[in-house]
Amino acid sequence: MNMFQAINNAMELALSSDDKALLFGEDVAFGGVFRCSMNLREQFGRERVFNTPLSEQGILGFAIGLASVGYTPIAEIQFADYVYPAFDQIVNEAAKYRYRAGSTWHCGSLTIRMPSGAVGHGGLYHSQSPEAFFTHCPGLNIVVPRGPSQAKGLLLAAIRSPDPTLVFEPKVLYRQAVEEVAVDDFELPIGKAEVVREGTDVTLIGWGNQVHRLLQTADLATKEGVSCEVIDLQSLAPWDEEAVLTSVEKTGRCVIAHEAPKTSGFGAELAATVQDKGFLKLEAPVQRVCGWDTPFPLAFEEFYLPTPLRVLDAVKKVTSF
Structure with missing residues (x-):
């Protein structure tokens, strides 16, 4: 489907x-x-x-x-x-x-x-x-x-x-998005994130279509010798604090990406929690890669979105901090 x-x-x-x-x-x-x-x-x-x-x-x-x-x-x-x-x-x-x-x-x-x-x-x-x-x-x-x-x-x-x-x-x-989907009736738990790719060096967090861009970023980072763990948050309220902190404690670095503008975006809540509860495990400040603080453009959409290359720049920043 x-x-x-x-x-x-x-x-x-x-x-x-x-x-x-x-x-x-x-x-x-x-x-x-x-x-x-x-x-x-x-x-x-x-x-x-x-x-x-x-x-x-x-x-x-x-x-x-x-x-x-x-x-x-x-x-x-x-x-x-x-x-x-x-x-x-x-x-x-x-x-x-x-x-x-x-x-x-x-x-x-x-x-x-x-x-x-x-x-x-x-x-x-x-x-x-x-x-x-x-x-x-x-x-x-x-x-x-x-x-x-x-x-x-x-x-x-x-x-x-x-x-x-x-x-x-x-x-x-x-x-x-096309994949095999179970035809039976099933539910996914609300409030539970999914680790869609395991890694050791940097935690990448997103939701929706951004997860696919983060997976592309992880592929690019591999060529740079960096192993990225990718988390699909799936639920923003409630959100899976345990899964995020467990990953960040392992990698020591965190990059959050979303399409919405950066100021007061949900990534700010994630970053605040990670730096509050995972501060002693962090090797670099948490980074956010987001839409710009402007109305969404028509002609320059790719310049607005947090593309894999923009996220890769953040990955390089946290791994060289």
């Missing part, structure tokens, strides 16, 4: 196994912009898979209401760039509902899917990675898959989680 097929398969399984599961969003009934919901309306009916008005605030307000009375809403925001009108609903309602109600009410069965990140031609309104805004808000789970298997397993875990969960799907991977 490619990644959009794996997501489609996950939603089909969720709708089949839970008769209170509903899927909705802008153009979802027609298959969605990225074809993730193809054929689901035909299979489950227009009462369970349907289009909404062009109102992100309305989509999320409706989804929170459904979840609070026992339904399992899977709400799609067509592009992550357009989640901001719904920011209040997510941060002030979904994330706080259980706490303010003393656990008598909650919307824990809520899942919010949204395509995010660079796609090669998206420009400033279709390329953003806004995950850091939501990691600052207690009460939300946040996951980011790097490929089809992770997309299926994390999405099924999100749908069945007792907490509201945001799933950021790197849109460039919908068709690019």
Whole structure:
């Protein structure tokens, strides 16, 4: 499967196994912009898979209401760039509902899917990675898959989680990422990172499509005689502090990379924790390789992204410190 097929398969399984599961969003009934919901309306009916008005605030307000009375809403925001009108609903309602109600009410069965990140031609309104805004808000789970298997397993875990969960799907991977995916129903644990390549000299940390760039960096570093360990964080909230610190204690060096702008990006949280709890094991300061602090460009996307060569420069810096 490619990644959009794996997501489609996950939603089909969720709708089949839970008769209170509903899927909705802008153009979802027609298959969605990225074809993730193809054929689901035909299979489950227009009462369970349907289009909404062009109102992100309305989509999320409706989804929170459904979840609070026992339904399992899977709400799609067509592009992550357009989640901001719904920011209040997510941060002030979904994330706080259980706490303010003393656990008598909650919307824990809520899942919010949204395509995010660079796609090669998206420009400033279709390329953003806004995950850091939501990691600052207690009460939300946040996951980011790097490929089809992770997309299926994390999405099924999100749908069945007792907490509201945001799933950021790197849109460039919908068709690019292809692999064998288990056809059975399975979940990947939320909050668990994966070491996708072991190494001894430098720890590289990323999520989503950035993991593939880090693997390319590791290949380049090997030619320089440097062994890189690559970690796919998979979940940003909660995130796997133990896996990260265990790796950094082994390598003594850490490079974090993400597409979002550097200032207040989630890499800052990782760097602060590593330097707080792993300081005595560090051989060099933690480095962050990120998008620049500008709106996302159209013509110069490759100059904006943390490419393998930009990350390799950081690897050279920490190994020569």
